[in-house]
Amino acid sequence: MAVSAPQQNVVGDAVASLAYEALEISKSFGGAKALDGVSVDFRPGEIHTLVGENGAGKSTLLRVMSGIYERDGGELRLGGESLERLTPREAQHRGIYLVPQEPTLMPHLSALENLFVGIIPRGRLPFTVDWKRMRESAGDYFAQLGLAIDPRQRAETLSIAQQQQLECARALVHNCSVIFFDEPTSPLTAHEAEMLFALMRRLRERNFTLGFISHRLDEVLELSDRITVLRDARVVATMDAADASRELLVNEMVGHQVTIQRRHARAAQSDDVALSVQQLQREGEFHNISFEVHRGEVLGLAGLVGSGRTEIAETIFGLRHAEAGRITLEGHQLVRHSPRSCIDRGLIYLSEDRGRNGIFADVQLPENVSSAIVPRLPRLRGLLNRRVEQRLAGEAMERTQVRALRRDVPIRSLSGGNQQKALFARWLLAEPKVAIFDEPTRGVDVGAKADIYALIDGLARDGVAIIVISSELEELTWICDRVIAVYEGHVTGELSGEQITVAALGRLIVEEGGA
Ligand SMILES: Nc1ncnc2c1ncn2[C@@H]1O[C@H](COP(=O)(O)OP(=O)(O)OP(=O)(O)O)[C@@H](O)[C@H]1O
Ligand SMILES: [Mg+2]
Incomplete structure (x- = not known):
């Protein structure tokens, strides 16, 4: 190091x-x-x-x-x-x-x-x-x-x-x-x-x-x-x-204690592969990245800043394009895909960078939350049913406990942690089959963190395949069934179940092969 x-x-x-x-x-x-x-x-x-x-x-x-x-x-x-x-x-x-x-x-x-x-x-x-x-x-x-x-x-x-x-x-x-x-x-x-x-x-x-x-x-x-x-x-x-x-x-x-417990491994995990990534490559960013995520599984991606973890996620979601390799979503290979086509097929990505790939800063809060599902909202003679939109957005914000002094404000006026919860609400509304959460609890307070872990766990129980990228190794030990570690663009190891500890992850992300 x-x-x-x-x-x-x-x-x-x-x-x-x-x-x-x-x-x-x-x-x-x-x-x-x-x-x-x-x-x-x-x-x-x-x-x-x-x-x-x-x-x-x-x-x-x-x-x-x-x-x-x-x-x-x-x-x-x-x-x-x-x-x-x-x-x-x-x-x-x-x-x-x-x-x-x-x-x-x-x-x-x-x-x-x-x-x-x-x-x-x-x-x-x-x-x-x-x-x-x-x-x-x-x-x-x-x-x-x-x-x-x-x-x-x-x-x-x-x-x-x-x-x-x-x-x-x-x-x-x-x-x-x-x-x-x-x-x-x-x-x-x-x-x-x-x-x-x-x-x-x-x-x-x-x-x-x-x-x-x-x-x-x-x-x-x-x-x-x-x-x-x-x-x-x-x-x-x-x-x-x-x-x-x-x-x-x-x-x-x-005002009360918050305890965060390790997610219980579910007895029977599905063998259905929801997302498969084979030999993905982008020069200077990552090489030969291969992994699968099953329905109902929470897979962690651990790595230092600059290790390539976010670049891999952005490539899967069509924000960058791979030079080689294959991405398969529910059996369909993704070719020249875009974020829009991914969302339509049930693949969503919560970006680590709210400013760049997340919020529409000047747009009102409820519209930010509903933005991913606009094409699916009911219409009357081509016009969006605003009442349904507001109701769905409101319910999703209840689930993630977004707190704002008022709802009818542009999202940028929310506190940092509440912007994060609003984005999380957006992706819940999209009803994903595969969800990639890049730093899902960035800037979120201890109480709300426990709530987000419970939401992730709930999604997995409903059969959603989940990839979590996190800088907090402890977070990965709490919520993941399996973790792969990335160091300088290579996969350096994989841990599952009880093997996932902060110490073991720490070794894998700083040294090649985790000597
Ligand atoms: N420019 C603004 N316009 C309207 N409301 C604002 C603005 N800036 C902050 N607020 C409101 O003031 C309150 C306090 O926000 P602040 O950003 O100070 O919280 P915080 O303690 O830093 O939270 P976090 O941990 O989420 O960053 C929030 O309810 C927020 O919505
Ligand atoms: Mg703040």
């Missing part, structure tokens, strides 16, 4: 960072409160983490504190100084940076250009750019985060995890000393998350003021100095991490 040594030149001397306090902040959207008198203080040399259910107000608070949203009331105090109107520009000028929950890169620019947007170093001659210096320092930041990409690569070709890592690198490049990380780890595997944490710890040693959001409570407990729990727009507790436990946090967040 190639892990680069930390490089001193990037995270060097201590900085003179400032405490940043939010006092009694309130913020409403269309009359509904997203923040209701919230006070949280972030101190230098400390990692202070916000936890809470989807929609609790975590991102809204950090957006207010970084000038993206204007607050309705309350005060922001940086190093004792009260900040009046705060714009994103003013925030950055004062050294405050937010790594957003959803990456906001410019798709057509290179990774390098994205990294330096707004602060491109000048060359020695007027109107020139110091590309060499940019490339060198980019290489340092990328190495620290374990981001193995070519800086010249266009941002649109990066996976969601790579985009997220690039956003983190950007925080450093901008030379800010108050840095907020809004769920940076949700698309990362434990290995990549560890690299980010190592970096955050070095920043803490250097006296940076750090804020963090995550739904993965184990990492929250491991990394944080203090933890604040938000619930329904209010702070319900702030505590030292040393005094916190998983049970305590869950109780404060949800």
Whole structure:
């Protein structure tokens, strides 16, 4: 496993960072409160983490504190100084940076250009750019985060995890000393998350003021100095991490305990092959990929960021085209297939990248949910029956417990975890025969996670063949009957039933053959 040594030149001397306090902040959207008198203080040399259910107000608070949203009331105090109107520009000028929950890169620019947007170093001659210096320092930041990409690569070709890592690198490049990380780890595997944490710890040693959001409570407990729990727009507790436990946090967040149990292997598994993939290949992405999924089976696909797991899924769903190999769905070979033709045949794909392959950001929530089944909805003289559409979408959103302040809003205004639940609802409505779920619980809170596992289990019991791709190895141990591991575009091994453990999976995804 190639892990680069930390490089001193990037995270060097201590900085003179400032405490940043939010006092009694309130913020409403269309009359509904997203923040209701919230006070949280972030101190230098400390990692202070916000936890809470989807929609609790975590991102809204950090957006207010970084000038993206204007607050309705309350005060922001940086190093004792009260900040009046705060714009994103003013925030950055004062050294405050937010790594957003959803990456906001410019798709057509290179990774390098994205990294330096707004602060491109000048060359020695007027109107020139110091590309060499940019490339060198980019290489340092990328190495620290374990981001193995070519800086010249266009941002649109990066996976969601790579985009997220690039956003983190950007925080450093901008030379800010108050840095907020809004769920940076949700698309990362434990290995990549560890690299980010190592970096955050070095920043803490250097006296940076750090804020963090995550739904993965184990990492929250491991990394944080203090933890604040938000619930329904209010702070319900702030505590030292040393005094916190998983049970305590869950109780404060949800109000009761949540236990997630391993899925029971069903006695008689079907021999019917629902999807078969034979010797699939795309140069530079994956080679000789062969596997089958049976009706009623949950097959996991494990691998590091960049291992090819998402590329394989996108190829099956017709978003990319294979150079060689064969895909057979319920006995029919898929030839020159598109996402549309896949959906019509009962194959669906929940993408890891909501922004790119998932939501129609500006379309209303119910229409987003019903979008996959529009051709199947009842019509009267060619016109869509909107009432049926709304009812079906509403029922599906009940099943996945989508929470929004209102339903008649564009989906982009939902909290991250609720967008994910809405997408899940969409694919339930499509009544798939084969479902590929790429990071099905990305950004979803502990309670809703258990619900999504139950939904996946229910689908499998109804005979749906399911492929789950996940960065969280623990998730795979809970829900899969069988897992295949991918490393650098090759299948490195397969585990089934009781063999599926975090340790065994961990070995398979980082080393060829899992030595
Ligand atoms: N721009 C907006 N327009 C309308 N409502 C919004 C907007 N931004 C946030 N909200 C609402 O405010 C509430 C809090 O959302 P927020 O994104 O802060 O939640 P969160 O705690 O970050 O959740 P998650 O864990 O899902 O990311 C949600 O109900 C959300 O729908
Ligand atoms: Mg959020």
